[in-house]
Amino acid sequence: MVLWNRRDRLSAALIHHGDRGVQYTALRYGERLAEAGIAQSVGSTGDSYGNSLPESVNSLFKKELIDKYVWSDVSEVNRETAEWVSWYNNQRSHS
Incomplete structure (x- = not known):
């Protein structure tokens, strides 16, 4: 992707x-x-030194998107995931 x-x-x-x-x-x-x-x-x-960043991103993804909503179908999850990833990579403030 x-x-x-x-x-x-x-x-x-x-x-x-x-x-x-x-x-x-x-x-x-x-x-x-x-x-x-x-x-x-x-x-x-x-x-596990190399896994800290991906583990952190996965945790944020689940907390900020997946666990907040009741999903109607997989296509909805796919669409919202693409939007979240775009936001995370392009707009979110990173430390």
Whole structure:
């Protein structure tokens, strides 16, 4: 989604950090990141230092959006999630 949404505005210094989950260590996933010019970073086994930022964002997402409403269907969640991510990345004040 980021590649599609920001295709003309991606930083040359962009780094994707993931844990050692199978999806993040898959060859095709790494190839796709390389094709897009994105460096890949994977945390070391047994530590959680690299997960603090994603865990924080996920917590905010759940608190600020998901847990506040009763959702009628998946398409509504998808639409509102896209709007929240856009707001979070482009308008929200970050420390």
